[in-house]
Amino acid sequence: MRIEVGIPSQTLDLHDKNAVVRRYRISSAKNGVGQENGSFCTPLGRHIIRAKIGTDQPVNTVFVKRRPTGEIYTPEFAANFPRRDWILTRILWLSGCEPGFNRLGKVDTMRRYIYIHGTPDSVEMGKPGSIGCIRMRNQDLLELFDLVEAGTEVDIRNA
Numbered sequence: 001m002r003i004e005v006g007i008p009s010q011t012l013d014l015h016d017k018n019a020v021v022r023r024y025r026i027s028s029a030k031n032g033v034g035q036e037n038g039s040f041c042t043p044l045g046r047h048i049i050r051a052k053i054g055t056d057q058p059v060n061t062v063f064v065k066r067r068p069t070g071e072i073y074t075p076e077f078a079a080n081f082p083r084r085d086w087i088l089t090r091i092l093w094l095s096g097c098e099p100g101f102n103r104l105g106k107v108d109t110m111r112r113y114i115y116i117h118g119t120p121d122s123v124e125m126g127k128p129g130s131i132g133c134i135r136m137r138n139q140d141l142l143e144l145f146d147l148v149e150a151g152t153e154v155d156i157r158n159a
C-alpha cells in the first residue's frame with residue numbers, strides 16, 4: 001500500500017500495487033504548499049507514516065499535542081473554542097524522507113507536526129483550509145487508518 005495526495009485535486013488516493021483502491025476528498029493548507037517551519041503550508045514530496053495515533057478512540061475524540069483530551073467534539077462544545085484547529089478521531093503523523101527538502105532543519109515535516117487527521121463534519125472537503133495538515137472526514141480516516149501501517153509511503157504532489 002502507498003498513499004498519494006494530490007494538492008490540485010484535493011484528493012488522497014490509496015494504492016495497492018499500481019491500482020487505486022480508495023479515493024478520498026481532503027483539505028490541505030489554505031496557505032498552499034511549502035516546506036518551511038512556520039509557513040502553515042502543506043509540505044510536498046516523499047514521506048512515510050511515522051506513527052498511527054488514536055487506535056480504539058471514539059469518533060470525534062479531540063486530540064491536543066497528539067494526546068486524547070478526554071473530550072468528544074460536538075458543535076456545541078466547539079462554540080466554546082471558536083479559533084481552535086480541531087484534530088479529531090485519528091492521527092497519521094508524517095515524516096519527510098528527503099533531507100534538506102522535507103526532512104531535517106527548518107523543513108522537517110515531522111517536527112512541523114504535519115498529520116493526516118480527522119476534522120469536524122462542517123469543514124468543507126475538496127478545498128484548501130488547514131494550517132498545514134491533510135484533513136479528512138472522520139469516517140474516511142477511520143477506513144484509511146485500518147488499511148495502512150506505520151511506514152506506509154505518502155507522496156504529496158502539486159501536479
